[in-house]
Amino acid sequence: MPEKPVLTVTGLGKRYTLRHQAARGALSERLTAALRAPLRWFQRKSSGTSAGATAEDFWALRDVGFSIQRGEVVGIIGRNGAGKSTLLKILSRITEPTIGRITIRGRVASLLEVGTGFHPELSGRENIFLNGAILGMSRAEIYRKFDEIVAFAEVERFLDTPVKHYSSGMYVRLAFAVAAHLDPEILIVDEVLAVGDLEFQKKCLGKMEQVASGGRTVFFVSHNMAAVQRLCTRCVYLKQGSVVADGPVPRVIDTYLREASAAAGGRRWAYARKSPAIEIEEVELLVGTEPRVAVSCGSTVTFRARYRCSAPAQFSAGFEVSFIVFGQGQKLVNFWSNAGLGRTFPAAAHGTFTCTVPDWPFRSMPMSVQFHLNYRLENLVDLPEALTFDSVDSDRFGTGIVPHGSEGIVLLPHRWSST
Ligand SMILES: Nc1ncnc2c1ncn2[C@@H]1O[C@H](COP(=O)(O)OP(=O)(O)O)[C@@H](O)[C@H]1O
Ligand SMILES: [Mg+2]
Numbered sequence: 001m002p003e004k005p006v007l008t009v010t011g012l013g014k015r016y017t018l019r020h021q022a023a024r025g026a027l028s029e030r031l032t033a034a035l036r037a038p039l040r041w042f043q044r045k046s047s048g049t050s051a052g053a054t055a056e057d058f059w060a061l062r063d064v065g066f067s068i069q070r071g072e073v074v075g076i077i078g079r080n081g082a083g084k085s086t087l088l089k090i091l092s093r094i095t096e097p098t099i100g101r102i103t104i105r106g107r108v109a110s111l112l113e114v115g116t117g118f119h120p121e122l123s124g125r126e127n128i129f130l131n132g133a134i135l136g137m138s139r140a141e142i143y144r145k146f147d148e149i150v151a152f153a154e155v156e157r158f159l160d161t162p163v164k165h166y167s168s169g170m171y172v173r174l175a176f177a178v179a180a181h182l183d184p185e186i187l188i189v190d191e192v193l194a195v196g197d198l199e200f201q202k203k204c205l206g207k208m209e210q211v212a213s214g215g216r217t218v219f220f221v222s223h224n225m226a227a228v229q230r231l232c233t234r235c236v237y238l239k240q241g242s243v244v245a246d247g248p249v250p251r252v253i254d255t256y257l258r259e260a261s262a263a264a265g266g267r268r269w270a271y272a273r274k275s276p277a278i279e280i281e282e283v284e285l286l287v288g289t290e291p292r293v294a295v296s297c298g299s300t301v302t303f304r305a306r307y308r309c310s311a312p313a314q315f316s317a318g319f320e321v322s323f324i325v326f327g328q329g330q331k332l333v334n335f336w337s338n339a340g341l342g343r344t345f346p347a348a349a350h351g352t353f354t355c356t357v358p359d360w361p362f363r364s365m366p367m368s369v370q371f372h373l374n375y376r377l378e379n380l381v382d383l384p385e386a387l388t389f390d391s392v393d394s395d396r397f398g399t400g401i402v403p404h405g406s407e408g409i410v411l412l413p414h415r416w417s418s419t
Pocket of ligand 1: 017018081082083087
């Protein structure tokens, strides 16, 4: 007889009610509530149950079902807004599902977005004890783990500083150390690798591997497909709140990579238009001729913006356009501009601006692209997040292996020799 699953989810749904003006308590009231019961405060905050004017219902998760065996390491992937964090919050009991059932056998520790779980006014030391207590550990148990947690997080010097003064890197290091060291049966980790530095990312992956090899169950959300490939034994792909693929990691990642991006639509861009004469209708990311939500290292990648212009004659000197690419942690990684190459594009009633990068160099990381359109150096259109997508490691050099290691942000062609 097979072992009973540690976690079963059936018909899970989460509905958020989006309100135009949610009624909120006075600031002092909210602060007091937060100080008294941080966890409950976060629960209320994230499930948005405050009274207010009803607007529209929105299902962040729809009919999600799976069952997980002990020792499985499950990667959850999907685009921004797919419902990954909502799912992890429900599994961590930070927020309630609207419908559906969850059965969990074992103690859950979770590391969700920076900001949940820790109390900003309390010191690092106090938060370790608070989190341990929330996990149901005795003080003696926490004492036994204390030094290990502090050493892993590298926060010795700041142990008695309130965590609100921590940098996001310090914060996430401590939060991860607490979650991973308190011996949970189920460890839930959301996007931690997007915050920490590379050294720490490696440490986290190592620790998660160790937790998993000890027969614990791990849920892991990441945009880093190489990390998912390395760590996970199973992968779940969420799209608009539903599971579209669940199974072996390479197959599910492949499905994800092949998904065409949803039509970008122009609605949220109206405000970014400073000249009524020009309108950007769509910004797309293509590999070959296919729209994509993710690109693998080495592919030929095309950025394309479709526009309409009601008065092309006004723009006789031509448009200057740029695609500005940001990587992990919103770091600027590249800037492609036609003006940078001494060119402008003639204005027409409608058309496209296209920039093709023949050999995409970036390794696994979440990326975003900003689109700019200038006329004679004056900015007419600025779309800060015209696209968000994932870059993914690949067998870039055709050696049959994905180059190992999370170091560096690019894979550049290179040659070796020995004499
Ligand atoms: N507290 C909330 N109130 C209303 N909508 C929310 C709330 N939390 C998340 N959402 C919405 O639910 C969807 C899924 O969000 P999330 O689970 O954070 O996605 P992911 O982690 O995959 O990026 C998004 O459209 C998001 O805007
Ligand atoms: Mg998320």
